[in-house]
Amino acid sequence: MKKILHYARLLSTMIRLAISEEMEYRSNFFANVLSTVSGLLVSLLTLKVFFNQTQAIGGWSFEQVLVLLGIFNALDGIVQMVLRPNIGRIVQHIRKGTLDLILTKPVDAQFYVSFRHILFWPITDVLMGLGLVVYAVLQMNIAITAMNLLWFLLMFLAALVTLYGIWMVLMTMSFWFVKVENLTFLFTSLFETARFPVQVYKGILRALLTYVFPVAVLTTFPSAALIGKLNGTDAVISFVIAVLMVVFARWFWKQALRNYTSASS
């Protein structure tokens, strides 16, 4: 318990550092809002093109896909805030041998490399994404029960944990691949599949996107929970995958450290 408190304090310090660092670059805020708005506009136009031809995609109506898109945007914002700024740095640490320094710090190395550098401005993506969710729910004119909201929060938490697990595995792979830009490119491309409900994909592709690269857990299940489409199996799948993902990421990180021979000396 004491340990958890300690790490929570560390995390809040890191976030405070991030905020004070970024208040120096205030114009980045506007750049961020601009790119978020243009990104959202393009996604909306894209959805319109599809829904010009049909009433529902994979059993999801336009408003329901909007909820999903909002969640996608929020997650994307979190990727930009927490995950993306750190992955580039870990490669530098490995290449230059400065990882040694981190390993000797009296703090868990995985925690440190995951959260040390946080960007603050992409919070606009998170807020606008959640705003889109609220808008779409209002458009649908359905009553959201407390139960739905609770399940949504649980599923969203599972999504966050899963996302972190996937990203940590990618980061750890940089022990073997030096040009990590391509790994993040691969992630971004795979993450694109989360823009649509997993029901859009057929056969083996759907299985892959549910269990192997679980984008279903990331966006489909949380939005299904909010609009009351979630069934028990999906919920169980979410929890199991989230837990497996962090456990695997932890194991993989330890393996990588075991094979790590410093570059500096």
Next chain:
Amino acid sequence: MRKLTTLWRVYIRWMKIHWAILLEYRGDTFFYMLGGFISPIVTLAVWMTVSGGGSIGSYDQRDFILYFLSIMFVSRLTASWDAWEVEVHIREGTLSGYLLRPSSYLHYRIAENLVYKLFYGVVMVVAWIIAWPLTDVVRISLEPVHVLSILLAILLACATRYLLYYNLGLLGFWTTRTSAIVGFVEALSMFLSGRIAPYALLPDWVRESQSFTPFYWNLGFPVDIMTGKLTGAAVWQGLGVQAIWLVLFIAAYSVLWKQGLRKHSAVGG
């Protein structure tokens, strides 16, 4: 003539170097190629679900598959990552090292681009040939004129799109916000190049804008020739439009480069 042979030798040298780098980072190159295929596959999956076995407009299931396979093929062959590279070289001052060399920085960059395209091209053509006897979706017309027009269109698209991004990278001489600008252009091109849907299925205002932006000509047009949706005079007219865009971008390049160098004062490096 002498100049041309020198240039040829320069390119061969650079390409050998870039080839060695590509082989060294083959895992990354492969990942990069794979990543580029995912977004067309997603869009294809959505269209397959939307059309639900029937057809939309003039596109049935097979048309959609061929369309997005062609998108993968053409977009890989016309890809350009120079906006980021050029911008970094300018911002970090490493450009200076290249300016001292006897051959232009542009040739160095183009050589890199060509090596990767050759690699992607060979891999994709082999994959296409393997698929040929397996499914008739991929059997495009092999008439010499058709093949020639495909090659020409891809070549023009490749050069134009390359220069578009190169020029965006050169904006780094003036601003540090290049990546935001590139992001905006990418978002536009996502919609206007035909990546989301064949032009025939896009809203009217997009179709009306097609002549006024380079995006359709950089991707959608070669794809439309490949899939056989464009034939006859329209093909040759389109090649003409592509050529005009290319000339415009070459002109823009020479202005930006000249003015930019004048402005450039090396940072660090």
